[in-house]
Each structure stands twice: as C-alpha cells, then as structure tokens.
Amino acid sequence: DGGITQSPKYLFRKEGQNVTLSCEQNLNHDAMYWYRQDPGQGLRLIYYSQIVNDFQKGDIAEGYSVSREKKESFPLTVTSAQKNPTAFYLCASSKGLAVSYEQYFGPGTRLTVT
C-alpha cells in the first residue's frame, strides 16, 4: 500500500534535547511538507521541500531543521532552540508544483517535551 509513514506515534523528550521525527513516503511524490498542529489552531507550515536536496522555510521554521537527501524521506529535527516544542507534527507530500495537487498526510507524531 502506498502512503506516508511517520514514526513514532508518541515521543517524549526532556527539555534541552534535540529530537528527530521520521517521515517516509512511497508515493513517488516530489514535494514534502512538515506542519505543526496546536489545540484550537490550524496547521502551520514549518518547512517544505519541492525536490531532493532543496527545502524552504515555512511560516514557523525557527528552532527546526530538515534534510531531503532522498526523495522518500524528509526528517524533521526539533532543536533545543524551539521554545515550545510540545505539539502534534504532521508530515505531508504531494506530486509537485501544481495548484490542484492534493497533499497526502501521514498519521502524525505527538511530541511531548518536559
């Protein structure tokens, strides 16, 4: 089955530690995205990548980093510089640069930092 895999589903970390969230897709999509979801708010774009070895900052990139070394993978690192990292993180992918291409979402990772 084609789709997007995010692991783990729940992640707990101590404050001051970096943590990397995994996102893998086997849809052969060029574009991938990371969003953050907080209670009562919509999704906010952290980073996106339209092609391998290239990525751009979204609206709330501070305190996060990404890499896109392979088409299938787009890991997100939440660094200790992120002031409020506890949130639900969603990864998505789409075919590429076209306005009507839908985004496919993974199941999400809930990160709790204490």
Added chain:
Amino acid sequence: GNSVTQMEGPVTLSEEAFLTINCTYTATGYPSLFWYVQYPGEGLQLLLKATKADDKGSNKGFEATYRKETTSFHLEKGSVQVSDSAVYFCALSEGYNTDKLIFGTGTRLQVFP
C-alpha cells in the same frame, strides 16, 4: 496576505441533521479550495476540492461550492452520521507553481445518535 476563516466549533448535531460549516477566504489571484477531515488521533484526509469559481466539490455526501463573489466555500451535508464526527479544515492553495496550503483553524463536529 492570504487567509482562511472558519466558523468556530464545536458544532453539535443529532444524527440525520443538516450540516453547514462556514468557510470564507481572502486571496489574491485564483486559489484552489479544499476541505480536509481529521478523525481522532489521525492525520488529515482530503474530503473534497474545487479549483475554479462555481465548481462544486463533492464526496461521501459532503458538498461545497466555490463562490468567488462571496469568497466562500461552505461545507454541507444533508444528513450527518455519528461516523462523521471529526475536525474539518478548510484550506486554500496560494496559486500556481506552489502546492503550499493555508489552513483555517478547524471546526469540530460532534454527531450524537
């Protein structure tokens, strides 16, 4: 800048009631419009979309019409079921050469038997 505004929830309905969730947008150019649904503990799934004015998107009994004159894309369903309980997000794309989406804050729907 571009933005999406949704009615606040939760929306609480009895089974078989009529559903409307309002969505209005602000955008330059000619965005595409989407409704996504998020079931508890899951990611988002595309429910329906419309890519130009007067288009009607429909899926699973849900419908929404792209109204450029009122900048709206309201979601409707004639008869809701308990299984429709979820959070619904309205979203727009920013235009050509991008797949970036701007989401509304989401509207929680609770349907009781």
